[in-house]
Amino acid sequence: MDDLTTTPLSAELLRGALDLERTEHGLLPHRLPARARAQCTDGQLAMAEAQPSGVRLVFRTRATVVELDTLRTKPAYAGAPPRPDGVYDLLVDGRLAGQSGVTGGNVLMVDMATGSAETRPGPVGTVRFTGLPDRPKDVEIWLPYNEITELVALRTDAPVEPVPQGSRRVWLHHGSSISHGSDAASPSTTWPALAASLGGVELVNLGLGGSALLDPFTARAMRDTSADLISVKIGLNLVNMDLMRLRAFTPAVHGFLDTVREGHPTTPLLVVSPILCPIHEDTPGPTAPDFSTLGAGRLQFRAAGDPAERVTGKLTLNVIREELARIVEQRAADDHHLHYADGRELYGEADFADLPLPDQLHPDAATHRRMGGRFAELAFGTGGPFTARGD
Incomplete structure (x- = not known):
């Protein structure tokens, strides 16, 4: 039996979270502070922000067992078919050295038809x-x-x-389920995590x-x-939810960017439009689940607009x-640190032919790897908006 010592969990061992409860x-x-969580009771948001995409424990040790x-x-x-279990990635000096998961835990059962949800309790597990x-x-x-x-x-x-913390710059990114991770293979291989590593x-x-x-x-x-680099990927969820019309969209984008700029007036800020999603290129939302493929063990989505x-x-x-593109061009006349990227540079028509979206909405693990490399080249490469000074 290993002789193990317990270390208290604290904020100084965690990165990527904005709040700890x-x-x-x-x-x-x-991943949202308490004040933000108090202003919205939406169950989807509550689940998403508490799923720790990009959150990691970071510590120095000579331990051989963790x-x-x-x-x-x-x-x-x-x-719907069961969702895959979550994966824990362990990195040693920046390199993947192990993967595992836990058993037990709670189950949050969601009924997409009614929007209702209930939590079924379960035990603590160990990775x-x-x-x-x-x-x-x-x-x-x-x-x-x-999870x-x-x-x-x-x-x-x-x-x-x-x-x-060291001298590495901090990149703050906001986006939809594709940025959250969708169907990436593991937490360190979502496209934002891969792009950050590169x-x-x-x-x-x-x-x-x-x-x-x-x-x-x-x-x-x-x-x-606090951030040295910021990106905002806007669009797909607004169509998914059929949330607003163009009249509301334009001032909402301006207001969002205005607020970000209040705290980061000269930080490089990259606005990214949606990747290719054929069902919604020219068809409005809402997005609806297509249950016709459940018999084959797959859930797909369709455009219902x-x-x-x-x-x-x-x-x-x-x-x-x-x-x-128009908004960014207009604002960039006075904001020389504001940039725009077409999301189809990350995933476009040729990519869809090669790596189609399995459920018509979310990319698979191979596409995450491709998008991570593409974003790193676009943003961090020579002449990119996130290129370090002196590069």
């Missing part, structure tokens, strides 16, 4: 990593992007100490599945978060791209 079990990372007790809350959807190199090293444990994760206890067979920056991921809706409280959270409604101001992805 003490619960009866331990520590619950949040155990982490957690209480997960895994979503499940009535009538365990062994055989780590017996030398001083930096260890990162990336938490699952698709709410309460941190209960950290045990190791050697002392643990925090890792100083760009040599620290990621704060505010990708919020189903909740990139130009909410003012999200803009204020970004305004108040009418293309003729574009004349009334209904949003499509092409309408959004055109308007975002």
Whole structure:
């Protein structure tokens, strides 16, 4: 039996979270601050912001054994195939050295037809990593992007100490479920995590599945978060939800960017339009589940809007791209640190032919890898908006 020591879990061991909540079990990372959470009672947002995409434990140790007790809350959807279990990625000095998962935990059962949800309680589980190199090293444990994760206890067979932040720039990113992680293979291989690794920056991921809706409280959270680089990926959820018309969209984008700029007046800020999604290129939302493929074990989505409604101001992805490009061009005349990127540079028509969206909406693991590399080249490459001075 290993002789393990428990290290108290604290903010100095965590990165990527904007708030930490003490619960009866331990520590619950949040990706929106308490003030923002208090301003919206939407269940989808509550689930998304508490799923710790991009959140990781970071510490220095010579331990060869690491155990982490957690209480997960895994979503499940009535009538749909089971969602895959979350994955924990363990990195040693920046390189993947292990992957595992936990058992037990709560189940959040969601009925997409009615919007109702109930939590079925379960026990705490343990993720365990062994055989780590017996030398001083930096260890990162990336938490699952698709499971709410309460941190209960950290045990190791050697002392643990925090890792100083260092000189790496902080990249703050906001987007939809695709930025959140959608169907990436693991938490360190979502496209933002891969792009951050390639760009040599620290990621704060505010990708919020189903909740990139130009909410003012999200803009204020970004305004108040320390960052050296900022990107905002806008569009798909606004079509998904059929949330607003063009008349409301334009001032909402301006207001969101105005708020971010209050805290970051000269920070490089990249506005990214949606990646290609054929069902919504020219057809408005809402997006509806297509249950016809459930018999084959797949859930797909369809566009439930009418293309003729574009004349009334209904949003499509092409309408959004055109308007975002216009807004950024207008603002960039006075804001020389503001930039625009067409999301189809990350995933476009040729990519769809090669790597189609399995459910018509979300990219798969291979597409995340492709998008991460593309974003790194676009943003961090020579001449990109996030290129470090002197590069």
